[in-house]
Amino acid sequence: MVSFDSLASSLLSDAKLAQVLLEVGPGPASMKQAQAILAQDGGQDIDIERINQGEPAILLVRTTPERARRLVIALTENGFTRLKSIYPAQSGQQHGC
Numbered sequence: 001m002v003s004f005d006s007l008a009s010s011l012l013s014d015a016k017l018a019q020v021l022l023e024v025g026p027g028p029a030s031m032k033q034a035q036a037i038l039a040q041d042g043g044q045d046i047d048i049e050r051i052n053q054g055e056p057a058i059l060l061v062r063t064t065p066e067r068a069r070r071l072v073i074a075l076t077e078n079g080f081t082r083l084k085s086i087y088p089a090q091s092g093q094q095h096g097c
Contacts, residue, residue, distance in 0.1 A: 001052065001054060002051060002052055002058065004021070004023045004056075004058055004082055007021055007051065007058060007060075008021055008084040011084065011086050012086070013086050013087065013088055013089040014062065014086075014088055014089075015088060015089065016088055017062045017063060017064065017065075017088065018062070018063060018064065018065040018067075018068030018069075018085060018086065018087045018088060019060060019061065019062050019068070019085065019086045020060075020061040020063070020068050020071055020072060020075075020083060020084070020085045020086075021058065021059070021060055021061075021083060021084045021085075021086075022034065022058070022059045022060075022061060022075065022080060022082070022083045023056050023057070023058050023059075023080075023082035023083065024056055024057040024058075024059060024080070025055075025056050026055040026056055027055075031057060033078060034057075034059070034075070034080065037071065037074045037075055037078060037080075038059075038061060038071065040070070040071070040074065041067060041070070045063055045064050045067060046061060046062070046063040046067065047061070047062040047063070048060075048061050049061075049062075056082075065087050065088060068085055068087065069085075072085050
């Protein structure tokens, strides 16, 4: 089973897109809440990939840096605390939070 911590430590920045790695707690209510937050602002500029099939679910979200910032705020305000965001590299440096 792939762990959130191992994925978070190996996440590399993309040239253009921000990435948010998110752990979603067990139960369908948590996944529905996460999906509702991720669906904010429409679905045109977002790609969501489920990394594992077990629980807790681990999602990798690729989107614009602006939308990623809004999502990180919304997710943390709604109790999602296991997340890591990586923004596009600038001048050859890697940025994350």
